[in-house]
Amino acid sequence: MTAPGQAAIARAHSMLGRDFRVINYEFEANCGGENPYADGDWVEADISPQVAPATIDFGHEPERRSGQGNGVQVEQDAVIYLQQGSVDIQPGTGDEERATEFVDIEVGSEYRAVAVEEQLHLTAVHVEEI
Template identity: 85%
Template sequence: MLGRDFRVINYEFGANSGSENPYADGDWVEADTSPQMAPATIDFGNKPERRSGQGNGVQVEQDAVIYLQQGSVDVKPGSGDKKRATEFIDTEVGSEYRAIAVEEQLHLTAIHVEEI
């Protein structure tokens, strides 16, 4: 069932983004372990789900759920300025997704994603 290949990309913050200027702002760069390939399946469900963010009233649209074997790759949802979410690229069709929530299940990890 996990027969679709996804490129999984994690990011880390590069403090000076390769600039010689010590005052330059940093930028997100791919982690040394990225990209990784992982077999997965994607479920689009019947319709997108909208949920309110905690305390800020932001609406988040859930476009799909990607299911991976537990422990196959490191997945992180984004949170503010301190962490950039894991991104997935469907190698079959080229669609790109960003993790918004991670849920551990019995043998699978369910990653709620939004298309980017």
């Protein structure tokens, strides 16, 4: 696609999207302080948080589960679409890497990246609500 076409897609995406706070984490082994048994902790990376315009597609009905005395818990999976290269995304792989988290600034919902799919001009981030 031509540069003017890409610019038009970027402009439309930012106009139709909402702002998400994007948070990446890194493992800090020295967070234990005086405690010799502490293994460290995940802390926000120096580049976090970032704010990026994105659109979100829920695609299906939310899943409802019994909360064992806490009422009904509603979990919503979705796909967040971002401009390619606008922010770094980490889907998280076991103990080696903590997944990128998204906070919908408008409503306060929080999501964790599960998988990342590069599309023609957008990055599709499959997320689960946390």
